[in-house]
Amino acid sequence: MAARLRAGDYQDWRARVEAIGGCAKPIRLVGGSTLVHALTGKVVDEYGGTAWVPCGNRRSTVCPTCSDRYAADAFHLIRAGLSGGSKGVPESVTDRPRAFVTLTPPSFGAVHNRAFSAAGRQRRCPCGERHHEHDPRIGTPLDPAGYDYVGAVLWQAHTGVLWHRFITRLRRELAKQAGIPIRGFGRVARLSYGKVAEYQRRGLVHFHAVVRLDGPEGATDPPPAWATPELLAECVRLAAATVVVKTVRPDGEPLRLGWGGQVDIRPITREYELEDDDGRISEQRLAGYIAKYATKGTGKTEAADRPIRSQLDIDHLRLSDHHRRMIQTAWDLGELDQYEPLNLRRWAHMLGFRGHFLTKSRAYSTTFKTLRGDRQAHRLAERLTALGIPTDELADITVINDWEFTGTGYADDAERELAAAIADRTRQARLTRHRREQDQP
Incomplete structure (x- = not known):
């Protein structure tokens, strides 16, 4: 040097x-x-x-500089759709029905966790212990032999389809509640969103999304009178509970994939506070929150930084046994003809997740x-x-x-x-x- x-x-x-x-x-x-x-x-x-x-x-684990640049772009992209006043989005979007939605994966087996009571006291994990925040066991199965690794990887591989069907179902629910034909929804309103995927400790992604109701022309067009934050939240809840993707296990057994039971829906406010007493979340903090997860490196505790090329790559990865097992499951499923369209070997390093970390609808904001x-x-x-x-x-x-x-x-x-x-x-x-x-x- x-x-x-x-x-x-x-x-x-x-x-x-x-x-x-x-x-x-x-x-x-x-x-x-x-x-x-x-x-x-x-x-x-x-x-x-x-x-x-x-x-x-x-990825910050690969290049912090380029990750920072991507985070800045993600912030401006999400912020423009939230607050307007820049990037071709008018400030009037702050008056639209908006919600911050979190969709989680279902359970594929009991895992070590760190839960708290309503009073803030830490509960015991099902294993009988109280784990500290950085305990590497958090998110790993209590019974690895009984954990449904195949179901978890297949759910991960179908999240893109599941999200698409969720948005389609949400439009249908909105049209139904408004009393208009589904084919006529696009003539009176438009559903806009920006979403980001985040890995949980157990290796599965959940989605954070800003969902907004506009007029048919998008951000520049006000929504119809029937569009309210309460209606949007109720339709999100209904759509998340009913949408499903059907596939099969390697032995031919049918497998139904949907969202988990934890669906969090919060109204969005203009105030510069993170949250108030009724669970609202502000625009400024929300944009930064989503940008952070758009660039969060998947890291060695969740996935690999580069694609897997061979079994030797898997054998020499520095991962927990749980995440190595998920990568191995994706790699093995990729050999089967029935999963060829999923191209699971290409996405084994992502634990089977095949989507982009940040996506948005066309009319949400800039690109x-x-x-x-x-x-x-x-x-x-x-x-x-x-x-x-x-x-x-x-x-x-x-x-x-x-x-x-x-x-x-x-x-x-x-x-x-x-x-x-x-x-x-x-x-x-x-x-x-x-x-x-x-x-x-």
Whole structure:
């Protein structure tokens, strides 16, 4: 590391690392970029040589820098759909019927837990002990031999279908309660949502979702008069209780998959408090809460960071026996022809979960693509400003890129350690700046 610090090209190397925020595994390119004025055909600027771009991995265990960027984008995406006033979403969305919904998986066998009474006293686990918060046994089966690993993995693999059917059923329930035909629902109202998946300690995901009722045009259109928060909450409860996905076990036995009995529905308020006495949750805290779980690394206690390529990968993973058993079950089920459409071997490292961690309906708010485009436009505007070109000519500039991939990551451990230190200092500086801005009157 000392040798790298004394190297003649260190300052250039450091500037390159700082430009990508200290990304843990940058993508290295060689080639060039040319700016051309579309109307005149004049070359405005040229750059040639090597370039580094961030890896873009959302997992904090893989790349903290890119995970932070994804978390920021997730926050703005969710926040825009909650509060409006930005990203093309009007502030009037705060007057819509909205609910924060948590859907949980069913039970596939008793597990060690850490429960509390209404008075706040910790109850004993069924094993007879009172577990501390970080006890690795929490979430693992009391009886591993009797735990339904096949059912758990198959439920996990079907959560995408289950969510889709839940939304379809919710629309039907809303139409039914409003007294309108289901085919006419889209002409009077639209159901918008943003949801994120979070792993539980037992290795199964549950969903946190912001659900909103709009008019037929989406965020810019007010909902009909019959749409109320109470109606939305009741229809969510009915839809969650009735939706089901049917599949079969390896021996052909029918298997019905649905949501668990714990369905939490909370109204959303504008106040900047986490919760009030009647269980409401605020917009600001909720957006941060969902963004946190959108980027939460699945970690070594829940899943693997990379796809499983062979049985040897499973044998050498540093996991609990419970999560290794789930990965092994997904891997073994992937060999069976009847589960070929599920492609379980590809998703074994995710314990069978095949969905995206953050998804939304089309009309909920902006998109990740739009946010990335805004960021690129901002960088281009900075480049034009440095060249003395007015930013109002941005639309007339064409960017021609010609890059070739040459590799990923850093040259050695010394560079990786230095880049990690740069990333940590950048992150701490950003947090300090954010706290100062929050403290200003």
